[in-house]
Structure formats: C-alpha cells, structure tokens
Amino acid sequence: MTIFLYDGTLEGFISSLPYLWQNSNYGDKLQSVSGQNPEFFTPTLTLSENVISKVKKPESVLYRKTSNTLLHCFSSKDCHALESAPSFLNYMKKTGTTGFTHLAEPSVDAIMKAAKKTLREAHNLKGLLRFRQIRSILYGPYFSKNFVLPILGRHFKMRLPNQQWLLHDTEHKTGIYYNGKILTQAFFDDSKALELEKIYDQAGVADDFEQLWIKYFNTIAIKERFNPKLQRSFMPKQYWKFIPEVASRYT
Amino acid sequence: MLIFTQIRRYAEKKSVFGIYIQNVDSLSFVRYNHLTKMEVVMDVMKKLEILSASAKYDASCSSSGSFRETPKNGVGNGKSSGICHSWADDGRCISLFKVLFTNVCIYDCAYCINRRSNDIQRTTFTPRELADLTIEFYKRNYIEGLFLSSGIIKSPDYTMELLAEAIRILRKEHLFGGYIHVKAIPGASKELIDKAGMLADRISVNVELPTKESLMRLTEKKHTDIFTPMKQITSGVSISKIERKKSRFAPRFAPAGQSTQLIVGATPESDLTIVKLSEAMYKKFDLRRVYYSAFIPVNIDSRLPALREPPLLREHRLYQADFLMRQYHFEADEILNAQHPMLDIALDPKANWALNHFHVFPVEVNKADYEMLLRVPGIGPTSAKRIVRARRAQSLGFDNIKKLGVVLKRASFFITCRGKRMPAVSEKRSDIYQLLAESHDPGPYQMKFFQNTV
Numbered sequence: 001m002t003i004f005l006y007d008g009t010l011e012g013f014i015s016s017l018p019y020l021w022q023n024s025n026y027g028d029k030l031q032s033v034s035g036q037n038p039e040f041f042t043p044t045l046t047l048s049e050n051v052i053s054k055v056k057k058p059e060s061v062l063y064r065k066t067s068n069t070l071l072h073c074f075s076s077k078d079c080h081a082l083e084s085a086p087s088f089l090n091y092m093k094k095t096g097t098t099g100f101t102h103l104a105e106p107s108v109d110a111i112m113k114a115a116k117k118t119l120r121e122a123h124n125l126k127g128l129l130r131f132r133q134i135r136s137i138l139y140g141p142y143f144s145k146n147f148v149l150p151i152l153g154r155h156f157k158m159r160l161p162n163q164q165w166l167l168h169d170t171e172h173k174t175g176i177y178y179n180g181k182i183l184t185q186a187f188f189d190d191s192k193a194l195e196l197e198k199i200y201d202q203a204g205v206a207d208d209f210e211q212l213w214i215k216y217f218n219t220i221a222i223k224e225r226f227n228p229k230l231q232r233s234f235m236p237k238q239y240w241k242f243i244p245e246v247a248s249r250y251t
Numbered sequence: 252m253l254i255f256t257q258i259r260r261y262a263e264k265k266s267v268f269g270i271y272i273q274n275v276d277s278l279s280f281v282r283y284n285h286l287t288k289m290e291v292v293m294d295v296m297k298k299l300e301i302l303s304a305s306a307k308y309d310a311s312c313s314s315s316g317s318f319r320e321t322p323k324n325g326v327g328n329g330k331s332s333g334i335c336h337s338w339a340d341d342g343r344c345i346s347l348f349k350v351l352f353t354n355v356c357i358y359d360c361a362y363c364i365n366r367r368s369n370d371i372q373r374t375t376f377t378p379r380e381l382a383d384l385t386i387e388f389y390k391r392n393y394i395e396g397l398f399l400s401s402g403i404i405k406s407p408d409y410t411m412e413l414l415a416e417a418i419r420i421l422r423k424e425h426l427f428g429g430y431i432h433v434k435a436i437p438g439a440s441k442e443l444i445d446k447a448g449m450l451a452d453r454i455s456v457n458v459e460l461p462t463k464e465s466l467m468r469l470t471e472k473k474h475t476d477i478f479t480p481m482k483q484i485t486s487g488v489s490i491s492k493i494e495r496k497k498s499r500f501a502p503r504f505a506p507a508g509q510s511t512q513l514i515v516g517a518t519p520e521s522d523l524t525i526v527k528l529s530e531a532m533y534k535k536f537d538l539r540r541v542y543y544s545a546f547i548p549v550n551i552d553s554r555l556p557a558l559r560e561p562p563l564l565r566e567h568r569l570y571q572a573d574f575l576m577r578q579y580h581f582e583a584d585e586i587l588n589a590q591h592p593m594l595d596i597a598l599d600p601k602a603n604w605a606l607n608h609f610h611v612f613p614v615e616v617n618k619a620d621y622e623m624l625l626r627v628p629g630i631g632p633t634s635a636k637r638i639v640r641a642r643r644a645q646s647l648g649f650d651n652i653k654k655l656g657v658v659l660k661r662a663s664f665f666i667t668c669r670g671k672r673m674p675a676v677s678e679k680r681s682d683i684y685q686l687l688a689e690s691h692d693p694g695p696y697q698m699k700f701f702q703n704t705v
Contacts, residue, residue, distance in 0.1 A: 211296070
C-alpha cells in the first residue's frame with residue numbers, strides 16, 4: 001500500500017488523476033499534503049509536478065466518466081471519501097462502467113455517496129437559487145455546503161442564454177458572470193461582497209416582481225394543511241437568507 | 252366619484268411601483284366584474300392574490316416528464332427530472348406558477364370556492380398580463396413554468412380561447428421554453444383543446460368526484476362530461492407519438508401527458524371505487540398521475556359532509572395505493588377487495604398486502620427477482636434496482652443492503668440474506684402488525700361549545 005500526496009488544490013487533483021489511473025494499485029490511498037494522516041510504516045509518494053506531468057491523459061470514455069465522478073466527489077465537503085480514489089480508479093479499470101452500480105464495494109460506495117452529495121445539492125440549488133434584478137443584470141447570491149458553482153453555471157447558461165447574470169457563491173467567495181455569450185469566473189473579496197450586499201438589499205425593496213412573488217407565496221399555502229416541519233425538511237434553513245419569500249423569517 | 256377614488260389609488264400605486272406600472276401600463280386594469288357589472292380598477296398585486304388563493308386547491312404541481320430545449324433567442328428550458336423551486340407553509344412544493352385565469356364562473360358546484368353563488372371578489376387576468384408575469388418570475392428563477400387553470404367565464408369555448416391565447420403569447424412572442432400545464436375546460440371545442448395541447452407540456456381535466464352520480468348531485472348537468480376531453484387528449488398524444496416516429500420534427504402534443512385530480516371525502520364512495528377508477532384511467536387514458544385532494548369544506552352546503560378536519564391520512568394512504576399501481580406492478584384487486592373496501596388507516600397498503608400474503612415471505616435478497624423484491628415493505632424501486640445490480644458483483648449481507656438504502660426497520664421481517672434471517676427479529680404475524688402499524692390516536696379533544704360536529 002502506498003499513500004499518494006497531492007497539493008490539495010482542484011488543479012493538483014485533476015492533474016494527478018492520469019498518474020493514479022496508470023500507476024496506483026487497489027488499496028492505495030490519496031491524501032492532500034495539508035490534511036495528511038502520518039502512518040509510520042506506509043510508504044508515501046508526493047505527486048509533484050515533474051512526477052505527474054510525464055503521464056498522458058487517457059482518452060477512453062471510461063476514464064472520462066470515472067474522473068468526472070471523482071470531480072463531483074472532490075467538490076463535496078466529504079474529503080475522507082477521496083482517500084479511496086486510487087482503489088476506485090483501479091476497480092473501475094477492472095469492471096468497466098458497470099462498476100458504478102456495484103455499491104456493495106466499499107470504494108465505489110464511498111465515492112458515489114460523496115459525489116451524490118454534490119449532485120443533490122446542485123439539483124436543490126437549481127430550484128432554490130434566486131435572482132434579483134439589479135439594473136440590467138440578474139444577480140444571484142447563494143449559500144452552498146458543497147462546491148456546485150460549475151454545475152449551476154452550465155445549467156443557467158442553457159436556461160437563460162439571452163440574459164446577463166452573476167452567480168455568487170457566498171461560502172466559497174467565488175462566482176460566475178455570464179455576459180450573454182460566455183461564462184467568466186468572478187472572485188469576491190470581503191469588501192466587494194459587502195458592497196454588493198448593500199446594493200442587493202436596496203434592489204430587493206425596489207423589485208416589484210419580488211413583492212408580487214412574496215404575496216403569491218403567502219397566498220398559495222392552504223392553512224388547513226399547515227405543516228412547517230415538512231416545509232423545512234425540503235427547504236433547510238441554511239438556504240433561507242437568499243430566498244426572498246422566507247428571508248424575513250431567517251435569523 | 253368612484254372612478255376618481257380608484258384613479259387616485261392607481262396614482263399612488265404608480266409612485267410605489269414606478270418601474271412596473273410603466274411596463275404594463277394599460278394592463279393593470281380590470282374592466283369587468285361579473286357580479287356587479289361595475290367598472291372597477293384593480294392592480295396586478297390584488298389580482299394575483301385573489302387568483303392564486305383560488306388556484307391553491309389544485310394539487311398538481313409537477314414539472315417533470317418533458318424535455319424541451321431553449322428556443323433560439325428565447326428563455327427557458329424543460330428538465331425531464333423537473334425542479335422544485337420553493338415549498339409553501341403547508342409543505343407542498345411550488346414548482347409551477349399556479350394561478351387561475353379568472354375566478355368568474357358560470358357554474359355552481361357545491362365543493363368549489365369559485366362557484367357562482369359565492370359572494371367573493373371576482374377578477375380576470377388579460378392574456379398578456381399573465382404572460383408577462385410568468386416571464387418575469389421565470390427569469391428570477393422563482394418558478395419552473397406556468398400552471399394555468401380557470402373558472403368558466405361566458406362559455407367553455409370563450410374561456411379555453413383565452414387560456415390558449417395566454418400560452419400562445421408565452422411560447423410564440425416571449426419564446427418561452429419552460430414548462431406549461433394547462434387545464435382543458437370540459438365542453439370546449441376539440442380545436443381549441445388541440446391548440447392548447449400543441450403549446451403546452453401537459454394538459455389535463457379534473458374528474459373531481461369518483462362517480463357520475465356524485466357529480467350529478469354536486470355539480471350542474473353541463474359540467475359532468477369529463478371523459479370526452481380526456482379521450483380527446485389521449486388521442487392527441489398518441490397521434491403525436493406516431494408522427495414523431497416518422498419525423499423528429501413533427502410537433503409534440505402534450506409531451507408530459509395528462510393527469511387528473513379527484514376530491515376524497517366529499518362523497519360517500521369507498522377507497523375501492525377510487526382505486527378502481529384510477530386503475531381504469533391509467534389503463535384506458537394512459538394517464539401519468541391521478542392526484543387526490545382531501546376534502547376541505549370551503550362552502551356551507553347541505554349536500555356536503557361536515558368534517559372536523561380534512562381526511563389527510565386517507566389521502567396519504569390513497570397516494571400510497573396509487574404508487575403501488577404505478578411503480579410497484581400492483582393491480583387494484585390486490586390492494587383492496589369487496590370484503591375490505593377501505594384502506595387500513597393504521598398500516599400502509601404495501602405492508603398490509605405483505606401481511607395478508609405472509610406465506611410468500613421471507614424472500615432471499617440475493618436470489619429473488621426484481622418484481623418480488625418490489626413487494627417487500629421497506630424496498631422501493633430504487634433500492635430494488637440497486638440490489639439487482641450490486642449482487643452481480645458479490646453476495647449481499649444485511650450491512651450491505653442497509654447501505655443500498657433498504658429500510659431494515661420494515662424489511663427485516665420479510666427477507667433473508669445468504670439464507671439467514673436478521674437476528675432477534677420476530678416471525679409472528681400479529682407481532683409484526685403491531686410493530687409496523689403507526690399509532691394515530693389524536694388524543695383527547697376539547698369540543699367547542701358553538702361548533703357543529705358530526
């Protein structure tokens with residue numbers, strides 16, 4: 001068994017996948033340099049740039065699908081699952097794409113569960129994200145536990161191709177700006193975020209459609225069937241801050 | 252004088268809603284009130300409040316089953332999974348902008364809040380107003396699309412034409428690619444229903460009540476022919492499917508199919524009647540869903556029962572029975588029969604079936620076929636599929652199937668893994684009934700002095 005160490009960044013992770021695909025064995029572990037659990041008798045190998053740059057990226061569909069799943073896994077907050085990435089890659093190499101459904105295999109189970117976390121939150125946020133019209137731009141700040149920005153970016157590019165919009169992931173302090181043609185990554189430092197928050201609050205009062213929506217939201221519930229517990233289970237409180245119809249209840 | 256005050260109100264609104272009123276200027280007026288025949292002025296906010304409050308009793312809000320690409324230079328696409336955007340205080344999801352076109356109605360159905368004889372404020376959207384509102388909501392990601400129902404103004408044809416016009420503006424002028432669910436008005440002409448079906452993703456008619464006798468008793472004669480439009484929609488969908496096989500550019504008629512809704516508890520029909528009716532509609536009209544809505548008394552009427560609270564648990568059990576028919580390969584006769592015409596309130600219908608057929612259990616998880624796995628309480632379609640795939644690689648134990656999503660609390664009585672039962676699990680039928688049944692005793696209830704109860 002070997003422990004592979006990568007630098008902990010997304011770029012470092014993506015670049016080390018082709019190396020692991022070719023040179024790792026079932027049972028090996030992948031850890032980031034910063035979050036390393038030192039094990040005394042296990043040999044470690046640091047995946048430095050000149051180690052991984054010698055390996056060419058495989059072209060197969062199987063590799064693409066596997067690495068895609070691992071990317072979703074990386075985006076999730078569940079970092080421990082990544083440890084079994086070398087085992088997962090080796091298992092997939094052995095079984096082919098049917099391996100994705102072999103959920104009784106521990107490495108597949110761990111990776112698929114973590115990837116599912118990202119995908120599930122991305123699906124929820126496709127619905128729960130709210131835009132607010134600020135001049136000609138639709139500004140959509142949101143909170144997310146897992147890093148789902150790329151998935152949301154692709155989704156809204158398909159959905160609102162002729163609009164200008166800005167997605168803002170307040171947790172990871174990054175975003176995507178779409179100018180009607182191409183997606184660009186945007187970064188938000190603290191002062192910029194504060195400034196935007198101020199503009200955002202003012203725009204909320206001025207946006208009449210938002211007031212109409214809040215009115216609609218309050219009238220559509222049937223009071224004989226009142227069930228706030230069910231409501232919270234579908235729409236957890238952590239998202240409420242940026243959802244105008246429930247933002248006033250957020251503490 | 253009245254008009255003056257109204258205009259002043261309008262002017263005040265204008266200063267508050269500066270941008271908005273400029274955009275839809277002439278549209279923020281309603282010219283016609285059905286009851287008083289009087290000129291009234293009403294802004295969009297008020298209209299929205301009235302017409303969404305009237306629409307909330309429609310249960311359907313699904314946006315799934317239809318894939319649509321964003322039109323060129325347009326807005327919006329359809330996801331086949333459907334997306335829920337919000338959840339109201341009653342816990343029901345808000346996926347579509349659910350609203351009535353008008354709450355004016357020429358009919359007088361006993362159970363309906365919008366019936367002619369009710370003294371409520373009436374209003375009507377204009378088609379363009381509704382289309383503009385939908386687009387603006389959609390752009391802000393509040394909704395997945397539009398659910399458009401309506402009271403019947405003047406005549407069924409007139410109403411259907413207005414509905415079709417509203418969705419035509421959405422699709423053809425705003426180039427909207429999102430989901431549209433429109434109600435077909437019973438009695439409207441075939442051409443108008445076809446026109447709406449070509450533009451919408453789903454078109455549906457509500458059965459409202461389980462038998463024709465009940466319908467005759469609680470509604471007006473003209474309003475009772477529900478199955479004619481349902482047949483029309485079915486034939487429209489099947490013709491379109493055949494055409495799509497010949498050419499993939501052929502227009503699609505209601506790609507998400509049709510659904511219907513009926514009220515539970517307003518009339519004395521048994522669950523058996525309801526479940527049989529649903530099964531017949533699934534088979535005959537190829538329905539995607541039947542929605543059940545627990546009867547909520549909104550009118551005082553001698554023909555309706557007085558209930559303490561809506562029969563929500565009965566509604567829940569009917570939904571469970573309905574899912575058994577649609578996704579678990581059950582027949583209506585297996586769920587209920589003439590000796591037991593009502594569903595057990597304490598126990599879900601699947602567990603009930605399993606206890607009544609106790610001799611077929613336990614089943615071996617590693618060998619049983621998919622259909623048999625589906626019949627085990629605690630195993631649903633997703634976990635059954637996962638089991639079938641995962642056991643190709645290795646034999647499964649209890650710890651494995653727990654990770655696959657099987658609810659062992661329910662399933663453990665009915666399964667074995669590698670030939671062995673789960674340790675310390677009861678094998679007596681009566682014990683299992685006690686363990687599975689949910690307690691629904693509401694507890695002591697303080698009666699009110701002036702309340703009529705039955």
